[in-house]
Amino acid sequence: MCPYRIVLEHVTSRWGVLVLIELLDRPYRFSELRRAIGRVGRVSEKMLTQTLQTLERDGLVHRDAKPVIPPRVDYSLTDLGREAADQVRALALWTEQRMPDVERARHTYDEARTRSAQAS
């Protein structure tokens, strides 16, 4: 499989999308980020960790761990990450905007299928 597709899948992954969009606003701490995303769709601690590690490895997210007690870790976007996040957010906004059209299309589709089911 093409190497760039891997990165594309990281960026467009379920939680990757949400992480990038949230971090576009401002840096977040781990649990804080988890709560912020939680308003849209609950993410498990494990998945958030995994997603952040993947994005960090790809150079999209910067992890700043301060050696204090209790631990404090801040996540932010790198310049590269911001470029990706901008595009992802644009896509998300577009989706939100076009939701009515999608709903209408679905309704038409479902009705057509219901009819043909009745006809059988």
Added chain:
Amino acid sequence: MCPYRIVLEHVTSRWGVLVLIELLDRPYRFSELRRAIGRVGRVSEKMLTQTLQTLERDGLVHRDAKPVIPPRVDYSLTDLGREAADQVRALALWTEQRMPDVERARHTYDEARTRSAQAS
């Protein structure tokens, strides 16, 4: 979960991305589309069917089934689908472009981890 996130996941899904990008060039028949995508990552017949149905239901893809023997079905983008596909392609192109940066970031990341593993 927010309704628009569902659509976003359809669009950014593994095969959804590739279908949208391919259809941006021109309409495709089923098997033809499968082969076209196959150059990047093999997709099973089942997944392609499923992806196309989802995108059709969301009003992004138009399905034109001609009642002939042998069957001929053409898939194309709707206006709505083209809007989505444009954004997805932009993201894919960006990813391809920035691949060197990602590779470099990964190398740095992996090396740092190797070192700390040796230190233990």
Added chain:
DNA sequence: CAGCATCCGGTACGATACTG
């Protein structure tokens, strides 16, 4: 050719408990 039905393995994902 286009697609549906069925079975099945891998893994993505969540819940929980534990550590520094």
Added chain:
DNA sequence: CAGTATCGTACCGGATGCTG
């Protein structure tokens, strides 16, 4: 607080066989 480790499950996705 910010994770790691372990376990169980649900679902993704592939392989195969069949239909119009």
